[in-house]
Amino acid sequence: MKILVINAGSSSLKYQLINTDEHRMLAKGLCERVGSKDSYIKHGADKDERIFAQYMADHEEALHVVFDALCHSERSTITSIDEIDAIGHRIVHGGNYFDSSALITPDVIQKIEELCTLAPLHNPPALKCIQVCQRMAPEMPQVAVFDTSFFQTLPPSAYMYPLPYELCQKHQIRKYGAHGTSHRYIAQRCAALMERPIEDLKIITCHLGNGCSISAIDHGIAVDTSMGFTPLDGLMMGTRCGAIDPAIIPFLEEREDLTPTQINDLMNKQSGLKGVSGISNDMRDVRKGAEEGNERAILAYEMYAHSIRKYLGQYFIEMAGADAIVLTAGVGENCDRMRRMVFAGLQPLGIILDQEKNRRDYHGKERFISRDDSPVKIIVIPTNEEFMIAQDTLEIVNAQAS
Numbered sequence: 001m002k003i004l005v006i007n008a009g010s011s012s013l014k015y016q017l018i019n020t021d022e023h024r025m026l027a028k029g030l031c032e033r034v035g036s037k038d039s040y041i042k043h044g045a046d047k048d049e050r051i052f053a054q055y056m057a058d059h060e061e062a063l064h065v066v067f068d069a070l071c072h073s074e075r076s077t078i079t080s081i082d083e084i085d086a087i088g089h090r091i092v093h094g095g096n097y098f099d100s101s102a103l104i105t106p107d108v109i110q111k112i113e114e115l116c117t118l119a120p121l122h123n124p125p126a127l128k129c130i131q132v133c134q135r136m137a138p139e140m141p142q143v144a145v146f147d148t149s150f151f152q153t154l155p156p157s158a159y160m161y162p163l164p165y166e167l168c169q170k171h172q173i174r175k176y177g178a179h180g181t182s183h184r185y186i187a188q189r190c191a192a193l194m195e196r197p198i199e200d201l202k203i204i205t206c207h208l209g210n211g212c213s214i215s216a217i218d219h220g221i222a223v224d225t226s227m228g229f230t231p232l233d234g235l236m237m238g239t240r241c242g243a244i245d246p247a248i249i250p251f252l253e254e255r256e257d258l259t260p261t262q263i264n265d266l267m268n269k270q271s272g273l274k275g276v277s278g279i280s281n282d283m284r285d286v287r288k289g290a291e292e293g294n295e296r297a298i299l300a301y302e303m304y305a306h307s308i309r310k311y312l313g314q315y316f317i318e319m320a321g322a323d324a325i326v327l328t329a330g331v332g333e334n335c336d337r338m339r340r341m342v343f344a345g346l347q348p349l350g351i352i353l354d355q356e357k358n359r360r361d362y363h364g365k366e367r368f369i370s371r372d373d374s375p376v377k378i379i380v381i382p383t384n385e386e387f388m389i390a391q392d393t394l395e396i397v398n399a400q401a402s
């Protein structure tokens, strides 16, 4: 089966066309800066990629550009949309409605719409993509794969907030988590690499990209995660502040005369690495700034590592130890200096980084970076949310057909 996977971000759209029979990626790409004058599409993989400047006013135009690249470009792998059998969408927030992936129906669309306020950067563009795909291929089955589903197993002690109970019930305020598809994938790969059943393992998974989250996966079950009611909570991120003293919010609203929308924007888009360093939300720029001695870049870099260590410590205690710590996404996979800072001095806990293995650059490869005698294994595993989304889509479409 040929499955198109769509992963819509606030200003980006990632896609992959996957042949699930052969477990083969046929095409992939990324539209960046959707909505701005300098938008472009990167179509193809690694050295074979091509970048085209292309104005895309919104996600609808971006999807047309994607279909065009898939069907008509120099690197096209199909000649018409009709060759695609199904479409799988990444949806960040599924609230309490979804503990697994779902075939998209009018009812599912209505629920995703209802949840837009809880993932304002992610759910609205994803919804738009579903609607455009439905218009372009009305008969094609479409599946929603939710970032939050994986965390529906959290116990109430982990997902409840200590606010008045009735208010939490009334507004369904609880920890939902995010990046679940990525955490699920790397936990499964971790077990395969360790050649042990996932049911025997305690794993801490770290997704460190532009958005960042860490999860505790105890014997295959997600028991805690750093993102909360929305993807703003937890770790310091590229532009998001993560967990802060909540009293800062009314304080700033009053002192700076900010509306709730403005403060939300400030915490989501102007904070994190970008807000602290004053340079960029991109770790590569911050690291360069730090290497050049920029004090705010050094501070941002150190705060980022500190934030990761806090959650590692929390989940290590929550699970009474860990068999493995897995790192993924842009920073987790590529930033050896950040990994060195995160794991510095943890030998007494049985977490021993192998400096040489950590430094070696095996871009895109799964690898152990702990010392052979380290009781806790440290593993880098490139995430593959698209592969998981294609797999779930395949299962759901097959179940419908039978």
Ligand SMILES: Nc1ncnc2c1ncn2[C@@H]1O[C@H](COP(=O)(O)OP(=O)(O)O)[C@@H](O)[C@H]1O
Pocket (backbone or CB within 6 Å): 208, 209, 210, 211, 238, 281, 282, 283, 284, 285, 287, 329, 330, 331, 334, 335, 336
């Ligand atoms: N070689 C590298 N060294 C340090 N950071 C890197 C490197 N490559 C990518 N990154 C960082 O990874 C982050 C983006 O990660 P990614 O997983 O692509 O994010 P997202 O999917 O959330 O947009 C950026 O901060 C980027 O700077």
Ligand SMILES: CC(=O)OP(=O)(O)O
Pocket (backbone or CB within 6 Å): 009, 092, 122, 147, 178, 179, 209, 210, 211, 212, 231
């Ligand atoms: C949920 C989330 O933060 O996703 P991303 O990392 O794609 O922004």
Ligand SMILES: [Mg+2]
Pocket (backbone or CB within 6 Å): 209, 210, 211, 329
């Ligand atoms: Mg991401």
